[in-house]
Amino acid sequence: MQATISYIKEKTGNFIPDIALVLGSGLGEFTKNLDGITLPYGDIPGFKTSTVKGHNGSLFFTTLFDKKIVVMQGRLHFYEGYELSDITYPVKIFKMLGVKTLILTNAAGSLREDFKPSDLMLISDHINFTCKNPLIGKNDDTLGERFPDMSNIYTDSLRDLAKKCAAESEIELKEGVYVMTTGPSYETPAEVKMFGILGGSAVGMSTVPEAIVSNYLGLKTIGISLITNYASGISKEKLSHNEVVEVGRIATKKFTKLINAIINKIEV
Numbered sequence: 001m002q003a004t005i006s007y008i009k010e011k012t013g014n015f016i017p018d019i020a021l022v023l024g025s026g027l028g029e030f031t032k033n034l035d036g037i038t039l040p041y042g043d044i045p046g047f048k049t050s051t052v053k054g055h056n057g058s059l060f061f062t063t064l065f066d067k068k069i070v071v072m073q074g075r076l077h078f079y080e081g082y083e084l085s086d087i088t089y090p091v092k093i094f095k096m097l098g099v100k101t102l103i104l105t106n107a108a109g110s111l112r113e114d115f116k117p118s119d120l121m122l123i124s125d126h127i128n129f130t131c132k133n134p135l136i137g138k139n140d141d142t143l144g145e146r147f148p149d150m151s152n153i154y155t156d157s158l159r160d161l162a163k164k165c166a167a168e169s170e171i172e173l174k175e176g177v178y179v180m181t182t183g184p185s186y187e188t189p190a191e192v193k194m195f196g197i198l199g200g201s202a203v204g205m206s207t208v209p210e211a212i213v214s215n216y217l218g219l220k221t222i223g224i225s226l227i228t229n230y231a232s233g234i235s236k237e238k239l240s241h242n243e244v245v246e247v248g249r250i251a252t253k254k255f256t257k258l259i260n261a262i263i264n265k266i267e268v
């Protein structure tokens with residue numbers, strides 16, 4: 001970790017970010033017109049590189065509304081074959097760099113008819129259906145406690161802020177429970193039905209490990225899903241990754257506007 005931190009500090013001129021933002025599938029355009037410093041994951045000691053189409057795989061350091069931000073352009077997924085400790089390594093690094101707030105975004109399939117493709121969903125809570133936990137292994141007591149409470153992962157005050165920002169920007173923001181599966185196969189209709197009965201609103205293949213570690217480290221956390229499709233069985237259409245990327249492309253403007261509004265209003 002010290003090697004990672006030293007490398008980042010050297011390359012960014014001791015940049016101390018307040019906020020970390022993780023961009024999900026098809027949402028990589030967020031940084032398009034921003035000036036900043038890009039560090040490809042492959043160059044950062046301790047970082048693994050992402051293999052997914054539509055994910056860039058770099059850290060981007062920039063300043064927005066007087067707030068210093070580190071953006072993860074492309075995240076790692078469990079289905080790529082990484083350990084959960086690899087996936088969540090950047091979150092630990094963010095904490096050590098000085099980050100106080102983590103904004104997680106993703107693409108997800110809707111488990112309910114009233115959450116439509118291109119809707120944005122604020123994550124109120126999650127169900128970890130991978131049944132694997134990123135905190136398994138020897139605990140580093142300097143980072144967090146062995147049995148951390150998870151009753152308020154997605155910080156209430158930030159959820160209130162997101163709702164306020166959405167209302168002011170006239171963006172409809174749904175709110176619900178995110179279910180994570182390992183992927184990479186999409187769900188069966190029977191699984192989708194079960195997730196709905198269990199209280200899920202949307203299903204995806206990311207975010208939960210990062211959110212668990214973020215909460216463990218004491219970071220404030222906010223999660224927003226872009227609904228890219230109805231999950232299997234809710235609509236009769238077959239699912240394709242291209243559809244996920246395409247809806248991401250269409251909804252990018254709305255998403256960017258909301259994230260900008262939230263970053264603008266967050267107190268650091």
Ligand code: HPA
Nearest residue numbers: 107108109203204205231
């Ligand atoms: N299922 C799982 N992950 C997803 C989906 C889905 O329907 N859409 C986008 N990511």
